[in-house]
Amino acid sequence: IPHSRTVRCFCNKTEDRLLRPRALEKLEIIPASLSCPRMEIIATMKKTEKKRCLNPESAAIKNLLKEISRKNV
Amino acid sequence: IPHSRTVRCFCNKTEDRLLRPRALEKLEIIPASLSCPRMEIIATMKKTEKKRCLNPESAAIKNLLKEISRKNV
Numbered sequence: 001i002p003h004s005r006t007v008r009c010f011c012n013k014t015e016d017r018l019l020r021p022r023a024l025e026k027l028e029i030i031p032a033s034l035s036c037p038r039m040e041i042i043a044t045m046k047k048t049e050k051k052r053c054l055n056p057e058s059a060a061i062k063n064l065l066k067e068i069s070r071k072n073v
Numbered sequence: 074i075p076h077s078r079t080v081r082c083f084c085n086k087t088e089d090r091l092l093r094p095r096a097l098e099k100l101e102i103i104p105a106s107l108s109c110p111r112m113e114i115i116a117t118m119k120k121t122e123k124k125r126c127l128n129p130e131s132a133a134i135k136n137l138l139k140e141i142s143r144k145n146v
Binding site for chain 1: 103
């Protein structure tokens with residue numbers, strides 16, 4: 001029985017900055033789990049294919065999700 | 074200049090069924106684009122690692138996204 005768990009989160013730092021939905025290739029939402037204790041939201045950008053970690057608690061990101069659920073993307 | 078575009082969507086059919094957020098490994102949201110004219114929401118399940126296509130217009134899926142944006146996952 002391991003007495004400590006390795007934390008394997010994808011994101012180290014997160015951004016609060018707003019993303020334009022049209023610049024998004026993909027948005028990945030990874031709920032908190034045993035391997036990473038916090039929810040992670042990872043945006044892949046269209047042009048650069050770069051991945052950016054977003055802060056799930058930022059108002060801008062919450063609005064982005066709301067916009068997506070309203071299907072205005 | 075190509076006069077027709079190949080449509081390359083990941084999903085053929087989508088499900089309206091509710092998913093328990095805790096059963097989710099990952100949720101991928103792919104906005105509509107030139108290669109696929111509709112938004113796609115793909116859930117990867119924890120135990121099976123299977124991918125399931127969700128209907129972005131279903132109330133259950135909208136609620137799932139709302140729940141996530143409220144950070145109750």
